[in-house]
Amino acid sequence: MKTINTSQGIGGQLTEFRKLVDKSGKITFVGTAGFCTPFAELMAFVLRKTDKKMAFIPDLKFEEARSIVSTSHGMQVGDSTNPHADTVVLLGGLAMPKTGIEAEQMKEMTDRILDGSDEKLIIGVCFQSVFQKMNWTETIDFDYIIDADLTNELLEV
Template identity: 40%
Template sequence: MKKISEFTGITENLLAFREEVKDAEKITFIGMPGVCSPFALLFAYVVKEKESVFISGTDIKSARKLKLTEQGMEFGESANPHADVVAILGGLAMPKTNIKPDEINKIIKNVLKKDGKLMGLCYMDIFREYGWDQKLNFDCIINGTLNGFILRK
């Protein structure tokens, strides 16, 4: 894969995602509950006009619709996860999850429509750090880097 552009900040991160899925009708996010689920809700918010679904870990039966409410995006009822874009969230690649790329590839085969787009959404280059970029056939990876500091009085 080659780098095609750069961005800074969460707003540009979200806009990069929105641009990548502009032609999609439905997006299914796959990630870890607690770690990835807030990010799925955030990314789904910037494409709130599209249908979005979240799968927890490797449990396809956990698929839930992401719906817009007065408070933002929230998890709704059970949903069919079959989509034209599947977005794999980086928390899946964290070693403590004990999830292997082969397990995710099986889910992708069942969820991603033919000629669909497989995306990676991650921070701190986790997919390349753990070799997932070589084991999943990503069409696109959007990677953000977090830098921070603490101020104290």
């Protein structure tokens, strides 16, 4: 792996994501229900004015795929949709040990989502290198990983 760019903050993360999916037609995010859902909606927000189709799959529940649509409240999970896509975005919550999801299971899911697509792109979006730490990079053929670190300060004023 080599670093191709460094940016800061959520804005930097979203800018890098938007650049990576510039040529994508349909993007399917896969993440844990609840925890990853808002991250998928946030990332989808930078694409709201494009003609890209987007979907979200909770955990490994392919049949529960929902569209991600622009609303007056921002991007939100909508109706059931076909999750087949040319781009898969795996969110880091999936790789956390407490989910019990193995890299092999996620590779099968990415293959299923990308089945029939001529162009195939797999992007990981995570914090604190969770995909690397859990060895998912040895099983899943990521094209890119957007890896961020979080620093939190609790201030009493």
